[in-house]
Amino acid sequence: MNRNTLIVFDLETTSANPETAEITQIAAVAINSKTLEIIDKFSSYLKPEMDLALIEEGALAATRMTREQIAKFPETSVIWPQFVAFIKKFNYKQNVYSAPIPCGYNIVNFDLPIINKYCKRYKTEWDDKRGSQKLFSQIYKMDVLDHLWFWFESIPDLEKLKLTEVFKYMGNEAAIEQAHDAIVDVENTANLMIRLFKMQRYMTSLRADGTRRLEMKGCMSKKNG
Amino acid sequence: MANLIFNCGCKFEIRDKSITNDLYAENLHGKYPKVVLTINPNDPQSIQNFKLDCPAVWDLLCKGDTKGIFQLENDLGKTWALRTKPRSIDDFADLISLIRPGCLKSYSGEPPKSMTQRYADRKNGLEPVTHLHDAVAECLEKTQGILIFQEQSMKIAETVAGFNKQEADVLRKSIGKKKADLMAQVEKEFTSKAESLGKVTLKDAKEIFSWIRESQKYSFNKSHAVTYATDGYWAAVLKAHFPLTFYASWIKGAMWKADTDEEVSELVNDCKFHGIDVRIPQLYNITPTTTIINDEYIQFGAAELKGIGTAFTNIMNEKFVNCENIIGKARKEWSFLEFLIFASKEFGKTVTETFINIGVLDYMLDVKSRNNKKYCFEQLQKLSSTGTELEWLKQNYHKNKWKTLSDAFSALQPTKKNGGGTSTEKRSSVIKSLIYLLDNPTNSLEDTIDWIAVQEEYYLGTPLTVSRVDNCFDAVAANMSCKEFIEKQERMGRNELVILAVEVVSSDMMVTKSGKTPGAKMARLKIRDSSLMIPAVCFPKAYSECGHVLQEGNTLLLMGEKTKDGNFSVTKAKEI
Numbered sequence: 001m002n003r004n005t006l007i008v009f010d011l012e013t014t015s016a017n018p019e020t021a022e023i024t025q026i027a028a029v030a031i032n033s034k035t036l037e038i039i040d041k042f043s044s045y046l047k048p049e050m051d052l053a054l055i056e057e058g059a060l061a062a063t064r065m066t067r068e069q070i071a072k073f074p075e076t077s078v079i080w081p082q083f084v085a086f087i088k089k090f091n092y093k094q095n096v097y098s099a100p101i102p103c104g105y106n107i108v109n110f111d112l113p114i115i116n117k118y119c120k121r122y123k124t125e126w127d128d129k130r131g132s133q134k135l136f137s138q139i140y141k142m143d144v145l146d147h148l149w150f151w152f153e154s155i156p157d158l159e160k161l162k163l164t165e166v167f168k169y170m171g172n173e174a175a176i177e178q179a180h181d182a183i184v185d186v187e188n189t190a191n192l193m194i195r196l197f198k199m200q201r202y203m204t205s206l207r208a209d210g211t212r213r214l215e216m217k218g219c220m221s222k223k224n225g
Numbered sequence: 226m227a228n229l230i231f232n233c234g235c236k237f238e239i240r241d242k243s244i245t246n247d248l249y250a251e252n253l254h255g256k257y258p259k260v261v262l263t264i265n266p267n268d269p270q271s272i273q274n275f276k277l278d279c280p281a282v283w284d285l286l287c288k289g290d291t292k293g294i295f296q297l298e299n300d301l302g303k304t305w306a307l308r309t310k311p312r313s314i315d316d317f318a319d320l321i322s323l324i325r326p327g328c329l330k331s332y333s334g335e336p337p338k339s340m341t342q343r344y345a346d347r348k349n350g351l352e353p354v355t356h357l358h359d360a361v362a363e364c365l366e367k368t369q370g371i372l373i374f375q376e377q378s379m380k381i382a383e384t385v386a387g388f389n390k391q392e393a394d395v396l397r398k399s400i401g402k403k404k405a406d407l408m409a410q411v412e413k414e415f416t417s418k419a420e421s422l423g424k425v426t427l428k429d430a431k432e433i434f435s436w437i438r439e440s441q442k443y444s445f446n447k448s449h450a451v452t453y454a455t456d457g458y459w460a461a462v463l464k465a466h467f468p469l470t471f472y473a474s475w476i477k478g479a480m481w482k483a484d485t486d487e488e489v490s491e492l493v494n495d496c497k498f499h500g501i502d503v504r505i506p507q508l509y510n511i512t513p514t515t516t517i518i519n520d521e522y523i524q525f526g527a528a529e530l531k532g533i534g535t536a537f538t539n540i541m542n543e544k545f546v547n548c549e550n551i552i553g554k555a556r557k558e559w560s561f562l563e564f565l566i567f568a569s570k571e572f573g574k575t576v577t578e579t580f581i582n583i584g585v586l587d588y589m590l591d592v593k594s595r596n597n598k599k600y601c602f603e604q605l606q607k608l609s610s611t612g613t614e615l616e617w618l619k620q621n622y623h624k625n626k627w628k629t630l631s632d633a634f635s636a637l638q639p640t641k642k643n644g645g646g647t648s649t650e651k652r653s654s655v656i657k658s659l660i661y662l663l664d665n666p667t668n669s670l671e672d673t674i675d676w677i678a679v680q681e682e683y684y685l686g687t688p689l690t691v692s693r694v695d696n697c698f699d700a701v702a703a704n705m706s707c708k709e710f711i712e713k714q715e716r717m718g719r720n721e722l723v724i725l726a727v728e729v730v731s732s733d734m735m736v737t738k739s740g741k742t743p744g745a746k747m748a749r750l751k752i753r754d755s756s757l758m759i760p761a762v763c764f765p766k767a768y769s770e771c772g773h774v775l776q777e778g779n780t781l782l783l784m785g786e787k788t789k790d791g792n793f794s795v796t797k798a799k800e801i
Contacts, residue, residue, distance in 0.1 A: 078658040082603065086668050
């Protein structure tokens with residue numbers, strides 16, 4: 001099976017609209033997909049290349065930053081290549097098939113389009129032929145939002161799939177207090193993802209008698225209905 | 226003149242410790258005895274005057290230790306050297322001929338056996354030596370009664386049919402060139418003359434000729450085989466007596482092989498098996514190509530590191546001297562900061578990255594880990610592309626003697642107007658960001674075992690100093706290393722439990738054609754830990770249970786036992 005590294009990442013930005021948003025903080029955590037251990041972390045602030053007066057108030061409130069603080073952050077042109085180098089470190093064979101798998105909460109609609117935009121703008125790991133980034137795997141991705149819906153859609157006492165609601169339901173109160181700091185969000189999301197993986201692996205693991213707890217093989221054959 | 230005398234009785238003269246005629250002589254640090262083997266009948270050291278009977282050489286081949294030995298390098302050569310145990314040039318020539326496809330695929334007898342297996346069984350006394358016919362016994366007695374060589378067919382034709390040398394040569398050509406019409410003509414002559422000579426009946430003559438005709442498919446030319454065997458013998462002489470020279474030469478030549486990485490991996494593995502130390506160079510003692518240091522160990526050269534070519538190695542020493550003059554110190558005393566400021570641009574990005582990633586700069590302890598050095602180099606790369614900022618650092622280094630790159634950038638950061646080295650406010654802001662990065666690293670800068678193993682495999686072709694399995698906590702459950710498994714072979718009982726913690730280097734699944742379960746899946750593997758890489762096999766019963774984890778790159782605990790061939794047979798496997 002695929003053993004590419006999983007990278008859980010989160011971006012704090014200047015806007016909720018991915019088309020106009022610029023990054024103010026990147027955090028990422030690398031997970032060994034075999035052992036499900038966190039093997040490395042990345043975290044940095046960035047000063048966006050824009051008029052800071054145009055940063056949405058909602059974004060500032062959510063991230064608890066001020067424009068004055070953001071003005072002192074290091075330049076994006078310096079930090080972005082560093083993030084790219086960090087991700088590339090986990091592409092062991094340096095090809096599209098061994099690129100790390102991007103993971104995170106709502107990354108399909110928000111974070112990945114911004115990654116695409118930055119790869120194109122700074123000409124880093126940009127696939128001209130496909131018109132997309134090749135920093136991360138172009139084949140696999142894991143949007144935790146989709147997986148939460150899959151796991152919890154039949155549970156009536158969890159009405160909303162906001163991360164804070166899920167953490168509250170699963171008993172991780174500390175995660176709720178520290179929300180919207182990128183590195184903390186990412187570590188909490190990573191731990192949640194690891195929990196889901198472990199549950200899946202337990203369900204498909206072998207019992208002492210050699211049979212699987214949940215046997216997928218042949219489960220759709222006519223014999224098994 | 227001194228002599229080198231070995232336990233096997235071989236004696237070599239040390240003629241001159243200094244090397245004068247070697248292309249690489251000027252670039253070598255240190256000197257070591259050069260083995261001089263000439264072809265000169267007047268020279269007692271000459272190849273022609275050496276006897277082909279060194280017991281150390283034959284011991285090597287009988288153990289299947291055939292890496293680097295002409296004609297026996299691959300697994301086939303190794304396996305059949307182990308089984309046939311050659312102890313003479315004739316034996317060696319037989320072996321070379323018998324491992325060709327024709328002999329391996331030529332089955333006869335009941336139960337059917339390949340010619341190669343039959344030869345091995347007869348040589349080992351497992352089967353009586355019988356002859357095709359009493360009349361040909363003398364012609365085939367040296368090859369266990371088996372027709373291997375075209376020359377033997379010639380001898381049979383002379384003995385049985387009274388052919389003269391010329392007629393026998395026509396027979397040889399018809400065999401060698403596989404000419405059916407010529408063969409038919411020769412057959413007619415053979416049977417007619419044999420009948421006349423009367424040593425055999427016409428019926429026997431026809432049968433004997435049918436065996437000669439059959440031998441077209443597999444027989445080899447003995448003069449070729451003996452030449453190859455002699456070449457192989459001389460390679461084995463070097464391996465047995467001068468292993469450092471042997472392996473250093475092979476590693477240098479690995480770049481000419483189709484799969485350089487595989488070749489280097491096998492050579493380094495062989496070195497480990499023989500207890501020969503192979504090391505990564507440091508900047509202060511690096512040589513253009515692989516060399517021997519102090520007659521003690523082999524050291525990779527710059528040319529054997531991926532990404533470094535002759536464009537650099539040809540002028541490497543010149544660059545070293547220039548930088549040493551500018552810095553005012555020998556390379557052994559450079560700090561990493563001095564390397565970064567004065568040498569990294571001279572060497573270029575690719576060479577610098579290679580040196581950092583593979584550990585050539587490990588001795589520079591002002592920046593400890595390789596990833597930290599890499600991180601610092603990444604920030605240095607972000608200085609202005611015009612080179613003016615780096616130049617400013619060079620000019621101001623000796624005056625200020627900065628301890629860290631952050632200190633150097635802090636001095637550079639203000640604009641020139643304000644006493645620094647940047648030309649604009651924008652550049653000043655960029656340098657400020659770089660200082661932030663250096664003081665607040667974005668990620669861990671530790672060198673993990675996995676990372677080191679990946680770098681060594683990429684740049685050298687094989688992990689050298691670590692194994693990925695070293696990183697696995699459950700590896701402690703292993704009861705021996707791969708090298709211990711090989712060393713304990715002879716003392717080990719057949720059913721003794723062996724547990725190894727390994728990485729799977731390669732895994733070839735195949736389908737059995739015969740045996741207890743024809744058509745079942747099994748696998749041949751190469752597995753390694755930090756001590757050695759060894760072959761392994763997983764037979765069908767075990768494969769059905771654990772075959773799915775026997776994949777390249779996986780780190781596993783393998784439970785198994787020794788096979789009769791001395792290989793490791795997997796009975797159970799668990800991912801770790």
